[in-house]
Amino acid sequence: MTGTRASGANPLIEFKAVHKSFFVRGQQFDVVRALDLAVAPGEFLCIVGPSGSGKSTLLNMVAGLGPPSTGAVSYGGRPVSEVNTEVAYLTQHDTLLPWRTVADNVGVPLELRGMAAATRRPLVQAAIDAIGLAGFEGHYPRQLSGGMRKRAMLARTLIQDPQAILMDEPFGPLDAQLKLMLQAELMALWARSRKTIMFVTHDIVEAITLADRVVVLSARPARVNLIETIAIPRPRDVHRTRFAPEFETHYERIWAAMELGALAQVPA
Amino acid sequence: MSATGLRSEEALEQGVAMPRPASRGEGRVLLLRTVTLVVALALWQALSGNLVDPFWISSPLAVGAKLWLWISTGVLFRHLLVTIEETAVGFIVGGVCGVVLGGLVAQSRILQRTIDPFVTAVYGIPKVALAPLFIMWFGIGLMPKFVLAGISVFFLVFFNTLAGAREVDSSMVDALRMMGARPAQIHRIVILPASFPFIFLGFKLGLPYGFVGAVAGEMMASNEGIGFLTQNSAGQYDTAGVFAALTALMTVTVLLDAGLARLERWVFRWR
Ligand SMILES: Nc1ncnc2c1ncn2[C@@H]1O[C@H](COP(=O)(O)OP(=O)(O)O)[C@@H](O)[C@H]1O
Ligand SMILES: [Mg+2]
Numbered sequence: 001m002t003g004t005r006a007s008g009a010n011p012l013i014e015f016k017a018v019h020k021s022f023f024v025r026g027q028q029f030d031v032v033r034a035l036d037l038a039v040a041p042g043e044f045l046c047i048v049g050p051s052g053s054g055k056s057t058l059l060n061m062v063a064g065l066g067p068p069s070t071g072a073v074s075y076g077g078r079p080v081s082e083v084n085t086e087v088a089y090l091t092q093h094d095t096l097l098p099w100r101t102v103a104d105n106v107g108v109p110l111e112l113r114g115m116a117a118a119t120r121r122p123l124v125q126a127a128i129d130a131i132g133l134a135g136f137e138g139h140y141p142r143q144l145s146g147g148m149r150k151r152a153m154l155a156r157t158l159i160q161d162p163q164a165i166l167m168d169e170p171f172g173p174l175d176a177q178l179k180l181m182l183q184a185e186l187m188a189l190w191a192r193s194r195k196t197i198m199f200v201t202h203d204i205v206e207a208i209t210l211a212d213r214v215v216v217l218s219a220r221p222a223r224v225n226l227i228e229t230i231a232i233p234r235p236r237d238v239h240r241t242r243f244a245p246e247f248e249t250h251y252e253r254i255w256a257a258m259e260l261g262a263l264a265q266v267p268a
Numbered sequence: 269m270s271a272t273g274l275r276s277e278e279a280l281e282q283g284v285a286m287p288r289p290a291s292r293g294e295g296r297v298l299l300l301r302t303v304t305l306v307v308a309l310a311l312w313q314a315l316s317g318n319l320v321d322p323f324w325i326s327s328p329l330a331v332g333a334k335l336w337l338w339i340s341t342g343v344l345f346r347h348l349l350v351t352i353e354e355t356a357v358g359f360i361v362g363g364v365c366g367v368v369l370g371g372l373v374a375q376s377r378i379l380q381r382t383i384d385p386f387v388t389a390v391y392g393i394p395k396v397a398l399a400p401l402f403i404m405w406f407g408i409g410l411m412p413k414f415v416l417a418g419i420s421v422f423f424l425v426f427f428n429t430l431a432g433a434r435e436v437d438s439s440m441v442d443a444l445r446m447m448g449a450r451p452a453q454i455h456r457i458v459i460l461p462a463s464f465p466f467i468f469l470g471f472k473l474g475l476p477y478g479f480v481g482a483v484a485g486e487m488m489a490s491n492e493g494i495g496f497l498t499q500n501s502a503g504q505y506d507t508a509g510v511f512a513a514l515t516a517l518m519t520v521t522v523l524l525d526a527g528l529a530r531l532e533r534w535v536f537r538w539r
Contacts, residue, residue: 083442085445088447095443097440097461112444141538142538
């Protein structure tokens with residue numbers, strides 16, 4: 001087992017006794033309750049859980065876009081108190097700028113750093129090629145399918161070359177084949193750069209394929225039902241992980257933890 | 269498998285990217301419009317001198333003759349140019365003020381709410397009612413027309429800029445903030461382009477108002493411009509002249525509108 005353990009000295013991302021409630025028409029609405037979680041530097045952490053359980057809410061906290069109601073979220077040992085520019089965030093919703101072409105969207109992070117257009121161009125092209133959107137550089141987002149827009153957002157995320165990446169169901173709308181291709185691409189990138197990745201998915205197979213550890217959340221309000229350390233050795237081949245001897249056990253344990261979550265949903 | 273997946277995506281994208289086929293009814297509509305115009309003109313011509321005294325309604329032929337006279341002597345273009353100049357200056361100055369002030373006010377929710385009733389009250393005044401005041405202040409030259417045209421454009425652009433800046437998708441702003449964008453960069457890259465459709469709409473709606481403002485100013489006190497031409501013809505009981513001036517006005521508005529529609533399609537080709 002080679003996955004980095006969060007029990008190692010200094011976590012990069014840490015949730016301590018985190019509660020989060022929203023108020024909807026004066027009604028308190030608990031989304032996260034008493035959640036503790038630590039992500040080690042360089043770790044690939046996947047989060048699975050029923051939809052509406054608070055997965056996006058957790059990523060938002062790390063991003064500094066929605067602070068916890070009580071408890072603390074820290075990044076690099078410091079509490080996250082404002083927008084966290086150390087991490088790149090591939091959100092669940094589309095944030096491409098509709099009036100910019102794919103190339104101009106992907107280049108935004110470099111443009112913000114004041115990089116000259118001529119210097120940006122080859123980098124943008126490489127990022128677009130890497131996610132298989134070559135030939136669509138001049139298209140506007142409206143002219144792309146949902147999956148293609150996701151890939152453009154992925155290219156824009158990776159071009160930032162951040163320390164940590166938050167990804168919220170990034171491969172959800174993709175067909176199976178493309179999904180495997182991008183998973184392989186992401187794993188290779190992670191293996192090269194050892195970035196810390198928090199990856200939300202509803203696909204258990206995907207989680208086992210990619211992760212060092214899989215966190216299973218309960219239904220809302222989110223608590224950690226299970227933290228499963230994936231024992232499948234690396235480097236992994238995304239096409240073959242599901243045939244690894246360890247796979248079956250992981251799948252069953254995670255599946256069981258998910259069902260527990262669904263049952264816990266009953267009382268209001 | 270993957271090839272199929274990609275191909276279907278490409279097919280989808282091509283379907284979307286293809287230019288919209290010219291709607292089949294287009295030619296027919298054009299024909300019907302022409303027929304409508306010809307019938308209306310014929311009816312007008314038939315009524316004139318038979319059922320109604322041409323003194324009141326002139327006739328298409330007389331109006332045509334008058335227009336031709338004005339065109340051939342250069343009178344029409346001289347006056348038209350004056351009106352267009354007034355409109356253009358008012359349009360640009362009023363519009364730019366509208367964008368700048370609208371953008372500034374949008375920065376502060378409190379400021380916005382404070383000035384809202386005042387701005388709405390002033391906006392509610394028919395701008396033509398301000399003409400006598402402006403003539404008192406600025407004389408009978410071009411200035412009062414600039415101001416009248418400008419103020420009409422200003423309010424529409426101001427309100428639309430304000431609305432546009434409010435409508436910006438906050439998740440796009442958040443995405444940029446996470447990439448380390450400074451406030452000025454967020455304005456340039458997200459807020460301005462996102463509110464641009466609104467700003468454009470303000471200009472588009474404002475243009476005819478600016479035109480009306482300029483013409484109204486001319487009608488009250490002036491010795492040039494299309495408004496003057498109309499007023500002057502009426503003063504001489506020259507009905508054909510009044511209709512000729514109105515025809516010129518109509519033509520300009522229609523052309524302006526068509527031009528703006530084309531510009532709009534080009535500017536918003538990403539939609
Ligand atoms: N800004 C908000 N105001 C009110 N409720 C919210 C808000 N954001 C999220 N929620 C609620 O919190 C719950 C968890 O949301 P989310 O984190 O998006 O779930 P997930 O990503 O796991 O599907 C949902 O029930 C959602 O309706
Ligand atoms: Mg979500």
